[in-house]
Amino acid sequence: MTTAPSGLVSEAFEAQRDRLRAVAYRVLGSHADAEDAVQEAWLRLARQDEATIGNLAGWLTTVVGRICLDLLRSRTAHPEAAYGQQSADLVVTPADDPAPDEQAVRADAVGLALLVVLDSLTPGERLAFVLHDMFAVPFADIGRILGKSTDATKMIASRARRKVRGADRPAGPGREHRQVVDAFRAAAVDGDFEALLRVLDPDVKLTVDTPAGAVVTLGATKVAAGARMFSGEAARHRPVLLDGAPGHLTWRPDGTPLSAIAFTVAEGRITAIHIVTDPPKLATLQLSAPGPA
Incomplete structure (x- = not known):
C-alpha cells in the first residue's frame, strides 16, 4: 500500500526537486520526460520505508538515474519513440x-x-558523463546505477568525455x-x-x-x-x-x-x-x- 511520505521527507524532496529535474533533463534531453522521471521518483519514495534511507539526496539521485537509464535504453530499442518527444x-x-x-x-x-x-553516446556513457561531469556524483554511486564496478564506471565516463570533447559543437x-x-x-x-x-x-x-x-x-x-x-x-x-x-x-x-x-x-x-x-x-x-x- 502506498502512503504519503512524512512532512519532513516531503519538504526534503521539494528541496531536491529542481536539482533532480536538472539531472533528468540533461540525461534525457526532454523537459516533459524529466518531469515524469522526477514524479516517478516521488512515487517510489512514497513506497519506500523512510527508515532505510540514510542519505535522501543520494537515494533520490540514484532512483532518478535508474529511471532515466531505463528510458534511454528504451529509446535505443525503439528510436522512433525518442523523436516523438523532442518537439x-x-x-x-x-x-x-x-x-x-x-x-x-x-x-x-x-x-x-x-x-x-x-x-551520440550510449545510455551508460550519457548517464555517467552527466552525473559525474555535470553534477559531481561519485563514480561508486554511478556504478551502482549501471551495475558496474567503480573502475569500469570511470572508464565509461572517460570514453564519454572523449566523445564529447572530440565532437564538433x-x-x-x-x-x-x-x-x-x-x-x-x-x-x-x-x-x-x-x-x-x-x-x-x-x-x-x-x-x-x-x-x-x-x-x-x-x-x-x-x-x-x-x-x-x-x-x-x-x-x-x-x-x-x-x-x-x-x-x-x-x-x-x-x-x-x-x-x-x-x-x-x-x-x-x-x-x-x-x-x-x-x-x-x-x-x-x-x-x-x-x-x-
Missing part, C-alpha cells in the same frame, strides 16, 4: 529579428548543441548554417537531386512528427528522394531559429500553420531534419503568418 519543448525565435538577450540565445544554442552531442547557428539550409531549400524546389546530396550528410536523419506519431527516415538518398515535400512550401515560409537551430515555419494559404522544420548542421552538411506537422504542437508557436507572397 514538445520547441522554442521559436525569429531569425530576422534582434534577440532581446543575444547572450541568452547563444547560451540556449550551446545547450542544444551539447544535447545533440549527448545523443558549434557555438551557435551562424550564417554559414543558414546558407546550408537555404541551399537545401533551393535544391528541393528545383528538384536537383545531386545538389541535395551535396548538402546532406550521408547518415542524415529525417524525423516527421505527425498526429499519428513520429516517422523516421535514415540516409541521404532516401531523404533527398522525399525532399519534394519541401518544394510546395517555398511561397509561404519564414526563417526562424527552432531551439537555436536554423529552420523555418510554413503556412497554408488560409494562414493556418503547416509545419515547423528544424535543421541540424555540422561541418557544412545537414545531419538531421526535424519536421513538426502535429496541429496541437504547431498551435503553441506564437508567430504570425507571413504576408501574401
